[in-house]
Amino acid sequence: MNIELKPIDESNRADCICLKVTEEQSQYIASNESSLEAAKEHADVARPFVIYADGVPVGFTMFAFEPDYEDPNDRYWLWRFMIDERCQGRGYGTEALKAIITYFKENGATNIRLSTKESNVGAIHLYESAGFVPNGDMNDEETVFELNFNK
16 A cells, blocks of 8 residues: 655645545544635644545645744644545555654654544544554643654
């Protein structure tokens, strides 16, 4: 399986918007269209990507990169990560998360943070299997998980 993270532009924006999670999962993540609007509002830090597997769009992810932020532990966030409902259960999430982690490392991050609700057990299992651990912080009603590269 060849996973690629392609920055979103006009050539693949439609690929991104048509990707959806299951109805049950929609309580955990904003729609991709809403996420792209948020990316515009935070263009200085947001990095949105379509996730492709062997050339087929299977998911969406968006990062926050603030390398100059005063708290070095709070500079790099995985803001969004989703796999289309038709593509779930095939290993795309695991492989895409590996590609995401590689991207962060290759672009100077020392850690990655993300947050999710405690009831999002499928996502938590995926994150923990990749080495993310709760760091004791909360982001509104969501538990913050962190993956440190220097430990």
